[in-house]
Amino acid sequence: MADAAHSISDPTFYRSPVEAAAAPPERLAYVVAFDRSAQRPDALVTIDVDAESADYGRVVGWSDLPTRGDELHHFGWNACSSALAHAGHDISGLQRRYLLLPGLRSSNVHVFDTQPDPRQPRLVKTITAAELAEKAGYSRPHTLHCGPDGIFLSCLGGANGADGPGGIALLDHDTFDVLRAWETDRGPQYLAYDAWWHLNQNTLITSEWGTPSMIEDGTIPDLLLGHQYGHALHFWDLAEGRHLQRVDLGEQHQMVLELRPSHDPEATWGFAGVVVSTEDLSASVWRWHRDGGEWTADKVITIPAEPVDAERLPPVLRPFGAVPPFVTDINLSVDDRFLYVSCWGTGELKQYDVSDPAAPREVGSVHLGGMVRRAAHPAAPTEPLSGGAQMVEVSRDGRRIYLTNSLYGSWDDQYYPDGVGAWFAKIDTDPDAGGGLRIDERVFPHGDEFRGLRAHQVRLQGGDSSSDSYCYRR
Template identity: 50%
Template sequence: MNLRPDPTFYPSAKLAMQGPVENLAFTLMLSPDRSQPDGLAVIDVNPSSDSYGKVLHSLFMPNKGDEFHHFGWNACSSALSPLTGHAFLERRYLIIPGIRSSRIYVIDVKEPLKAKIHKVIEPDELFRKTGYSRPHTIHCGPEGIYVSTLGGGGKDGTDGPPGIFIMDCETFEILGRYEMDRGAQDKHYDFWWNLPRDYMVSSEWGLPPQFENGIVPEDLLSNKYGHSIHFWDLRARKNIQTIDLGENHQMALEIRPAHDPAKQYGFCGVVVDTTNLQGSIFTWWRSDNGTFEAKKTITIDPQPADADDLPDLLKGFAAVPPLVTDIDLSLDDRFLYVACWGTGEMHQYDVSDPMHPKLAGKVEIGGIVKKTKHPNGKAFGYGPQMVEISRDGKRVYWTNSLYSTWDDQFYPGDRGAAMVMANVGEKGGLNLEKNFWVDFPKGYRSHQIRLEGGDCSTDSFCYPSA
């Protein structure tokens, strides 16, 4: 145990921005046909290094068929909460769930280039202790590790609703379900919180039969995917309010609250509006009377396309929807990055006024129809997907795979894994870094990224920025 708090824990987002820059990134690799074990890549992101943009170390798991998707740290800046009993934890372990296998790996990265498996939690233990399956998002809280799930019990994950469970942040034992009263919540995806204000926000994707074998067109057109966000009393573990964004706003995914806990607002990305194929961003906020509200503040239009250039799933629409599949917010709460996986675009919005975002920058790369190449001339298969921002806000990293079966529907054929980075201008704007391109082993795809020392979709801050 440390005798002082981990130096990568910061009281406020502003102080985190002033910390050391990242030299390493950790990126998940998945085998889409499940013929190889999934893995973790440790990547050099130091521009002065001779191995810049190279995989320095790879750790592959002992099992096949896990389908790595999202992952997170055992501990982060939330450990500095005055309510915690764990202020002296280390940011040492990565918790990696298999979304398809329901198996969880705890990886020791104290020595990143010697990363090793510390513990494996088998699916039976997860089912037995929680009744949940398909673990998805990891967030380190003041007193434990919170894990959202996409499935309930039973073979197809529909025996009861999915939810959140908690793990001990030192032993990694599964403690049990989070929810005392889930209210209207019956699907799950992402979650995040405002710790000092003591509330949590969660979102919805769909149940396992709606995503595991690919998107179900009939369910999408019938508006049967998730379209609500839920607000919780964090400590009471009780759903206090649900906002339906409208059934046409299908798949309300990433939740991104303001990093400064003095601010009571945040953003949620919606994949597609079934009435017009738009992607959208909703701003949610807490009103003076304590209730929550939400309003659509960004819309992104589809792009017309010849049916011959489209996958079977989209031929009847004669257009490419943007497919907003990830969003991320810089630590100064200034720029929101929106991945348009379908059209092959990364958008940057100035959200200094969260109710009136303004487009500040855009990069085109990949895309179902455009297939825009990287500045180095290489083809970027698929489109921009999982986004991660450096703590200082000067670099934005992203990969290109969404989910194996969905990749195959929207981008038939193997397109190869990639990870790229764009530099951010002082007043906004994005420029792809020509010299940063990560090649991954053949047969793998790349998904979520974590940065050494924390990043913009990892840490929860307990104190306002001065």
């Protein structure tokens, strides 16, 4: 790895978490936004987050897709600090330059170049659904991460109308061609969602949501109560693409979504968020870790549902008389000290001190939106917010947290039937003071600023807490 490190020219490839945290702060945030009606193109939106800029907190760039009905969801960089782990590749010219935008409904992947004008990325390629199906056997691309062998693209569905199994497609770093399915032996894995890894342990982890038919029209109560959504973690040999172990969290723990491995490359633990328990509508966060020669997982955070009068709830929840937290995203700071947990149902963002990952301690909380609370932003205190704290991203130095409010089009409509709106917020924290959260009143693009589209995931210029994995401890 040392030889590769000396050949790297992109200054945003960081050898270690410490180096990443010390780098200059982000000046731009990129947000994907989609049109639920599929009548207009989805878009890549650029927001100025440089506190010294005259445009601070404003939308400063807008790039339409060439198609309609994509439903942009998760997206990511073509390359990142994991480039330092490349073996046998010429990486001297590799740059964190291109953003790949999967369409969760269309199965197309649109590639945007952030140079020469980072405020106005331009489309340079579209990877078609047909290519993804033909070369990898997958559809419905969901999450991507830049890795040592290429770009890993997790997909929820199979090809040619097959509902599953979902899995991972491998893309070329330079041409963005679909190379193949990553798995060589998938074992019992069928449902798919996220994929991450411990590079230095040669271990990839995957999680489970559902197949396209299970999610595209909203939550299906019979499937949920029948424990048919995902409830397991899978561990793989990263180099060989071979399934090693399945860890079942219990069938009542439905929808194991976001994975956040420790950034310390020598550590062997990480966190997974679980949306809901069918026992009591609580949500939870689990810590996976190595125990001898095996992997195991234990619940380290439980967030209870909030009782409320049934008439204040969306129809799907009225029989239960409570608002479930619905943990739909989590994020771990680059220094592995703080975990952020989005509770989309209640509209709460929670901050936990995870210096001891086996015993998280809550140290901060803010509310924005929520199915019942509809907590307003201080910049617009008379405007109740729809949606809730959903996708969360953290700056490399751990001092700024960015939020958006849409989950997935059909699920937005099911749980916020009067409309989910669109908003982007920034939260400040001080790690040196032990945490605590404060909403930045100057940053609140919302409503018409998103031109009627819904805001989903955020990526930060130069990388963020969920974009990179590191090879060196210091």
